[in-house]
Amino acid sequence: MIQKRILSGMRPTGLLHLGNLHGALGNWVELQESGKYDCFYFVADWHAITSEYSSTECIKDNTLNMLIDWLAAGLDPKKSTLFVQSAVKEHAELFLLLSMITPLAWLQRNPTYKEMQAELTSRDLSTFGFLGYPVLQAADIIMYKAYGVPVGVDQLPHIELTREIARRFNFLYKEVFPVPEPLLTSVPKLLGTDGRKMSKSYDNSIYLSDRGKELHRKVASMFTDPQRMRKKDPGNPDICNVFTFHGIYSPAETVAEINQACRVAGIGCIECKKMLASRIEESLAPVHERMDYYQNHLQEIHDIIADGNGRAAKIARQTMEEVREAIKI
Numbered sequence: 001m002i003q004k005r006i007l008s009g010m011r012p013t014g015l016l017h018l019g020n021l022h023g024a025l026g027n028w029v030e031l032q033e034s035g036k037y038d039c040f041y042f043v044a045d046w047h048a049i050t051s052e053y054s055s056t057e058c059i060k061d062n063t064l065n066m067l068i069d070w071l072a073a074g075l076d077p078k079k080s081t082l083f084v085q086s087a088v089k090e091h092a093e094l095f096l097l098l099s100m101i102t103p104l105a106w107l108q109r110n111p112t113y114k115e116m117q118a119e120l121t122s123r124d125l126s127t128f129g130f131l132g133y134p135v136l137q138a139a140d141i142i143m144y145k146a147y148g149v150p151v152g153v154d155q156l157p158h159i160e161l162t163r164e165i166a167r168r169f170n171f172l173y174k175e176v177f178p179v180p181e182p183l184l185t186s187v188p189k190l191l192g193t194d195g196r197k198m199s200k201s202y203d204n205s206i207y208l209s210d211r212g213k214e215l216h217r218k219v220a221s222m223f224t225d226p227q228r229m230r231k232k233d234p235g236n237p238d239i240c241n242v243f244t245f246h247g248i249y250s251p252a253e254t255v256a257e258i259n260q261a262c263r264v265a266g267i268g269c270i271e272c273k274k275m276l277a278s279r280i281e282e283s284l285a286p287v288h289e290r291m292d293y294y295q296n297h298l299q300e301i302h303d304i305i306a307d308g309n310g311r312a313a314k315i316a317r318q319t320m321e322e323v324r325e326a327i328k329i
């Protein structure tokens with residue numbers, strides 16, 4: 001059976017948190033384990049420069065750390081191709097060629113462009129590269145003739161643009177590119193310790209790498225049912241983030257017990273959180289084991305990436321030959 005190729009990428013912006021693990025990354029591992037797809041996953045380090053151009057010194061370390069997180073989470077270089085965008089220079093060539101055929105209006109009306117610019121006010125994002133972000137993303141995707149792109153809803157506008165760019169190329173020159181489909185990741189809503197969206201920039205994240213005292217400290221600081229001031233007040237698990245986490249990390253009986261006990265003040269939040277921290281730690285044990293292994297075998301990561309970069313580059317070179325022939329250049 002020929003497996004359909006799928007491809008996805010992440011910007012190396014720092015340590016991955018539990019929101020990432022139960023969202024995009026977990027989905028990547030599942031797709032890999034399904035055996036149905038030829039999976040390509042890459043670190044979008046050039047994309048990181050679009051917003052971090054004035055302080056690029058962390059990108060390399062973040063790339064390595066993200067690869068460690070990926071391997072720890074269960075991405076398996078024997079099953080998936082893991083590579084780094086900047087190692088496959090063909091992405092830059094395809095980006096350039098696609099930029100020639102992409103109407104400015106498509107980029108200017110891109111909702112993520114407007115949102116990011118409004119959000120990241122601390123940086124000047126009125127650059128050519130930032131506007132062209134989705135063109136580079138389109139190059140990443142169609143380079144590998146990916147059939148599907150596993151992403152969260154926030155990336156849908158970029159996939160739609162990729163589809164339009166692929167169609168335009170095919171129409172202007174030659175049918176080189178399949179038009180890729182988004183493979184939507186449904187993400188359980190894991191909020192940060194302060195009840196807002198879990199995000200590095202809010203300093204409310206529980207990281208994949210958190211364990212022991214640090215993990216217990218963070219879980220102990222989690223917001224709960226705001227109406228529950230004292231232990232003798234009954235609580236409402238339906239509006240408690242700690243309870244949502246139990247839903248993921250604890251066995252069904254425990255979840256049912258907490259659900260009942262909380263409502264009649266039969267369990268206190270401190271105890272409930274201690275249980276949760278232990279469950280998270282238990283469930284992350286294999287992740288931490290792999291993390292320790294790779295941290296002590298960094299050379300192995302370099303070998304894995306060299307191999308993945310090579311596999312990716314081979315396809316990229318073939319695609320670029322077809323592209324140059326289609327454009328007659």
Ligand code: TRP
Pocket residue numbers: 007008009010011044047136137140141149151155158
């Ligand atoms: N824009 C994506 C994000 O911020 C990262 C990305 C870059 C990507 N190139 C890609 C995702 C290609 C999927 C396919 O999450």
Ligand code: SF4
Pocket residue numbers: 224225228235236237240241242243258262267268269270272273
């Ligand atoms: Fe939340 Fe648990 Fe406290 Fe109930 S007992 S409010 S579920 S932390």
